[in-house]
Amino acid sequence: MEKPEPMDPTGAGTGTREVVIGLEIHVQLLTASKMFCGCATEFGAPPNTLVCPVCLGLPGSLPVLNRRAVELGLRTAVALGCRVHPRSRFHRKNYYYPDLAKNYQISQYEYADHPPLATGGVLEIHVGGRPWRVAIRRVHLEEDTARLVHPAGTGGASSSLVDYNRSGVPLMEIVTEPDLRSPGEAREFLNALRRLLQFAEVSSCRMEEGTLRCDANLSLQPPGGPPGVRTEVKNMNSVRAVERALAFEAVRQREVLARGEAVVQETRHWDERRSVTFASRSKEEAEDYRYFPEPDLVPLDVDAAWVAAIRKALPELPAARRDRLIATFGLPAYDADLITATPAMANFFEETVALGPHPKVVANWLSGVVAAYLNEHAVEIDQIALTPARLSALLRLVDDGTVSGRTAKDILVEMITHDQEPEAVVEARGLQQISDEATLRVVVDKVIADHPGPAAEIRAGKVRALPFLVGQIMRATAGRANPEAANRLLRERLS
Ligand SMILES: [Zn+2]
Numbered sequence: 001m002e003k004p005e006p007m008d009p010t011g012a013g014t015g016t017r018e019v020v021i022g023l024e025i026h027v028q029l030l031t032a033s034k035m036f037c038g039c040a041t042e043f044g045a046p047p048n049t050l051v052c053p054v055c056l057g058l059p060g061s062l063p064v065l066n067r068r069a070v071e072l073g074l075r076t077a078v079a080l081g082c083r084v085h086p087r088s089r090f091h092r093k094n095y096y097y098p099d100l101a102k103n104y105q106i107s108q109y110e111y112a113d114h115p116p117l118a119t120g121g122v123l124e125i126h127v128g129g130r131p132w133r134v135a136i137r138r139v140h141l142e143e144d145t146a147r148l149v150h151p152a153g154t155g156g157a158s159s160s161l162v163d164y165n166r167s168g169v170p171l172m173e174i175v176t177e178p179d180l181r182s183p184g185e186a187r188e189f190l191n192a193l194r195r196l197l198q199f200a201e202v203s204s205c206r207m208e209e210g211t212l213r214c215d216a217n218l219s220l221q222p223p224g225g226p227p228g229v230r231t232e233v234k235n236m237n238s239v240r241a242v243e244r245a246l247a248f249e250a251v252r253q254r255e256v257l258a259r260g261e262a263v264v265q266e267t268r269h270w271d272e273r274r275s276v277t278f279a280s281r282s283k284e285e286a287e288d289y290r291y292f293p294e295p296d297l298v299p300l301d302v303d304a305a306w307v308a309a310i311r312k313a314l315p316e317l318p319a320a321r322r323d324r325l326i327a328t329f330g331l332p333a334y335d336a337d338l339i340t341a342t343p344a345m346a347n348f349f350e351e352t353v354a355l356g357p358h359p360k361v362v363a364n365w366l367s368g369v370v371a372a373y374l375n376e377h378a379v380e381i382d383q384i385a386l387t388p389a390r391l392s393a394l395l396r397l398v399d400d401g402t403v404s405g406r407t408a409k410d411i412l413v414e415m416i417t418h419d420q421e422p423e424a425v426v427e428a429r430g431l432q433q434i435s436d437e438a439t440l441r442v443v444v445d446k447v448i449a450d451h452p453g454p455a456a457e458i459r460a461g462k463v464r465a466l467p468f469l470v471g472q473i474m475r476a477t478a479g480r481a482n483p484e485a486a487n488r489l490l491r492e493r494l495s
Contacts, residue, residue: 017220017257019250020227021186022178023242025193026171027203028144028211029072034168035143036063036106041170043209047149047163055143055168057102062296065090069141069170070300072202073117074310076172077139079200079317082121084307089114090141090294099146099162107142107173109291116140117300123196124319125188134189135177144169166210172202178217178227183246186216190239195318199343207237214242218249220257228253229263233277236270245270249277321346329359338367344382351388357395365391369409373416385419386412394422402426404433406479435482437489440473443481444489447472458494466490 034041037054053061077084091114092104108116121136146167148160174193180186194205194212205212214237219230231253233245248270253263268277316324322340325331331339339349345366352362366381370391374381394412397403403411403426414425426432434440447469448455454465466487473486 017222017228017254019181019183020178020219020221020230021180021182021246022217023174023176023180023186023189024215024217025174025190026144026213026215027076027174027197027205029069029170029172030201030203031066031068031072031170033066033068035066035069035141035170036168039168043211045165047161047165050165051167056164057167063106063294065297065300066170069172070117070302071310072170073139073141073172074302074307075200075314076174076197076202077118077121078307078311078314079196079202080118080121080123080136080139080174082118082136082139084118084302085115086302086304087115088117088140088300088302090297090300091291092294093142094290094292095288097145098160099148099167101146101164101167104292105143105145106294106297107291108140110138110140111291114293117302123189123192125185125192127185127188132185134179137175137177138173139175140173142171142173143167144171178219183243183250186246187239187243190214190242194239195341199315199318199321199340201315201343207239210237213237216242216246218246218253220250220253220263229265231263231266231268231277233268233270234280241270241272244275245277248275252277325349329353329363331359331363335360335363335367338371339363342380344380348381348388348391352391355388355392357392357399361395362391365395365412369412373413384416386416390415390421397422397426401433401435401482403431404479404482406474407431407433410479431480433482434477434480435485437485440481440485440489441493443473443476444486444493447476448490448493455494458490 028041031041033039034055037052039050039052039055042050054063074084076082088108090106091109093107093109094104096103110116110119116138118139119137121139122133123136124131124133126132144166147163147165149163150160176189180189197203197205197212203211207213213235215232215234216236217230217232219228221227231249233242233249236242236245249268256263264279266279269280270277318340322333322336325336325339325346326333338345340346349359349362349366352366353359370381370386374384377384391412394408394415397411398405398408411422411425411431414420414429415422418425420428434443451469451472454468457465458469469490470483470486473481473490474483
């Protein structure tokens with residue numbers, strides 16, 4: 001596969017070194033309970049209410065592997081085309097940190113004799129309109145750590161609190177090969193991966209709830225030369241933060257090299273407020289962590305029949321869903337892309353179409369007014385008071401001429417804002433379309449009288465002024481006039 005041009009070569013003009021990026025993505029799995037105990041994983045519970053001896057790491061407590069978490073890991077591995085290892089192992093990743101009660105985290109690593117859940121695989125993204133396959137190095141399972149809370153904010157607090165609700169929450173880590181060559185490609189990859197995980201029903205991928213976090217490493221490679229020294233930016237929780245941090249880091253490294261200095265291998269953090277990365281601590285190597293085989297867990301055996309069953313039950317993935325929408329409903333690719341942005345949107349589309357409205361009309365509404373509302377309010381379609389039944393009812397009112405297409409857009413926003421049926425909004429606000437000729441004729445005559453110039457032009461055969469007068473009629477009726485009837489009456493009056 002030929003390499004497409006990178007979409008946004010950062011720091012152009014500061015040398016010919018190529019940006020090389022690899023990502024590690026931590027995804028919270030959609031399980032009801034934690035990785036090694038029965039405690040609930042719900043978000044937003046009062047601190048330290050979802051804990052037990054296992055996830056607190058108390059002496060004598062024993063972990064028990066969550067089968068559902070393994071299934072979701074396998075589902076991801078299959079969706080990414082990875083090789084699932086028949087026997088994988090868990091390790092203790094030893095380090096000391098206040099959010100880690102046991103002083104080790106149960107995780108998986110990549111050793112020849114102790115493979116992780118799955119390795120290899122690929123995810124296709126689009127770079128400048130052309131496909132580019134990003135290789136996946138591995139998919140492994142691990143537990144999350146606790147959360148530190150600084151009562152007066154970092155820096156201002158004299159004490160820290162620990163919330164162990166997160167401790168032991170099932171995480172899956174997806175590690176890419178260093179196949180990405182610009183911050184924009186990293187963004188494309190994260191969006192494509194999030195879409196895949198949502199359609200596979202593996203994770204909610206709600207970054208604001210911390211269910212998807214990303215570490216990114218970046219180096220600059222001279223043409224034909226060995227890879228440059230890389231830095232790693234840790235724990236970013238939005239796609240935008242990843243893209244901005246990487247752009248900053250690319251420019252920073254180029255400047256370091258331009259000064260004749262060497263890039264230092266280190267871990268850095270992204271400061272959203274100041275829009276800079278800063279060094280935090282020296283980079284730990286795998287040996288610094290001292291991985292030990294976890295003695296309290298037996299090896300994880302996954303037989304071929306289990307993988308086959310997972311593959312068979314895999315939900316329809318975004319690319320297949322998109323192709324099916326195009327084939328079944330004749331949607332343009334642009335609409336199909338937008339409708340398959342999330343599973344909720346794709347389901348909403350299909351459920352609405354099943355109630356009768358024309359697919360292209362539904363697609364127009366979803367990719368137009370509805371998408372604009374969702375963007376503006378930063379919500380998903382399943383978080384607002386709009387249902388397929390309500391949207392199709394509104395489209396019926398447009399179809400049978402009860403309301404005009406223009407008024408319908410306002411009605412839709414009202415429906416969402418006030419959680420109402422379209423008929424109720426029309427009734428309450430008197431938005432019925434005016435198709436009654438006697439009523440319209442009065443308006444038409446007034447508009448003609450108020451605009452003698454354009455009226456004379458039309459009488460002289462210059463119909464270019466017609467849309468202007470129709471616009472005046474719509475304005476006079478607050479958008480309620482039936483545009484077809486208004487057009488026809490105008491022509492009649494001025495012929
Ligand atoms: Zn527990």
